[in-house]
Amino acid sequence: MRSRNGNSFSLFAICSVICLSSLALHAGEYLVSYRYVVKDMILFNDSLQISHAMKKCDGKPDKFIELVDNESEDLTQIIKNNSFEFTNFIHTLGLDVKHNETTINAHNSSTTILTLKTTCFKVDFNDSLAKITALK
Amino acid sequence: MKYSMLLVAFLSASTLMAETVVVDTDKMKVAETKVILEYPKQTEKLDALARQLTSLENKLGEVTQAAQENKEPLLEKDKQMIISVLGQGVAPMNTSSPAQAYALAKRAAVADAYRLIAEKVKGVRVDGQDLIQNMMVKKSTIRTSVNAMVRNANVVETTFKEGLCEVEMEIVLAYSQFAQ
Numbered sequence: 001m002r003s004r005n006g007n008s009f010s011l012f013a014i015c016s017v018i019c020l021s022s023l024a025l026h027a028g029e030y031l032v033s034y035r036y037v038v039k040d041m042i043l044f045n046d047s048l049q050i051s052h053a054m055k056k057c058d059g060k061p062d063k064f065i066e067l068v069d070n071e072s073e074d075l076t077q078i079i080k081n082n083s084f085e086f087t088n089f090i091h092t093l094g095l096d097v098k099h100n101e102t103t104i105n106a107h108n109s110s111t112t113i114l115t116l117k118t119t120c121f122k123v124d125f126n127d128s129l130a131k132i133t134a135l136k
Numbered sequence: 137m138k139y140s141m142l143l144v145a146f147l148s149a150s151t152l153m154a155e156t157v158v159v160d161t162d163k164m165k166v167a168e169t170k171v172i173l174e175y176p177k178q179t180e181k182l183d184a185l186a187r188q189l190t191s192l193e194n195k196l197g198e199v200t201q202a203a204q205e206n207k208e209p210l211l212e213k214d215k216q217m218i219i220s221v222l223g224q225g226v227a228p229m230n231t232s233s234p235a236q237a238y239a240l241a242k243r244a245a246v247a248d249a250y251r252l253i254a255e256k257v258k259g260v261r262v263d264g265q266d267l268i269q270n271m272m273v274k275k276s277t278i279r280t281s282v283n284a285m286v287r288n289a290n291v292v293e294t295t296f297k298e299g300l301c302e303v304e305m306e307i308v309l310a311y312s313q314f315a316q
Contacts, residue, residue: 038244042228
């Protein structure tokens with residue numbers, strides 16, 4: 001016959017395993033790319049591409065952001081709801097700048113393209129908060 | 137008698153040899169004097185070069201002094217440099233609300249600020265072409281391009297006035313970021 005202390009320990013171990021596995025189920029890896037074009041000082045086009053990673057991403061965790069997820073576990077929806085915060089976060093990760101300017105007979109036109117190259121993000125959904133961590 | 141004739145012949149031959157040796161030494165002396173004569177010319181050249189070198193050193197000193205007076209910023213070891221720029225963006229005409237206009241103008245201004253940072257840090261490629269026909273400029277084209285990767289740039293201040301958004305951005309540069 002087992003003692004009470006032994007039973008409680010095994011119960012705690014089982015509970016912790018269940019909790020950890022449930023937490024692991026709510027984590028995912030996503031590939032995100034972002035690009036926006038400014039033509040003659042006016043925003044011309046911007047596109048944010050998000051997709052589930054088909055294979056495990058390599059890299060170490062870098063900067064992260066926490067967004068309110070409102071019980072939704074779809075990253076696209078979360079980013080749509082918090083697009084301003086997420087684009088600001090993307091800026092801190094670093095963007096490629098390509099700028100071309102042409103002046104023909106004193107008539108000037110310019111195009112600036114800012115791009116976030118496809119980057120892997122690890123997303124943890126926990127307590128109505130989504131922690132989005134860039135993998136470097 | 138035979139021996140005496142041989143001795144005389146030997147002596148005459150030896151005297152002849154001695155004369156040639158003397159002639160050779162004379163030539164050597166002449167060569168030495170030539171070297172001595174040329175030496176002053178080379179010293180003059182060296183003096184002239186030294187004078188040129190000192191004048192160039194003086195000019196270099198003047199240039200560095202002028203650069204120090206202008207206080208051109210240089211990224212020194214174990215020091216940081218802050219680059220600050222002011223990007224401008226315009227809101228499009230067909231916006232549904234002033235808030236959308238502000239957001240779009242700010243995005244454009246941030247892109248402009250990024251471009252300015254890239255221009256300052258990495259530089260600009262400039263290509264120009266002028267077409268002149270009958271002594272008149274027919275077409276003048278200037279193309280500039282910037283390619284860079286900017287990270288850790290921060291927005292300091294944003295202002296929006298009469299459809300124009302201005303974003304002040306800065307970036308902190310450290311020597312270690314460029315050391316290879």
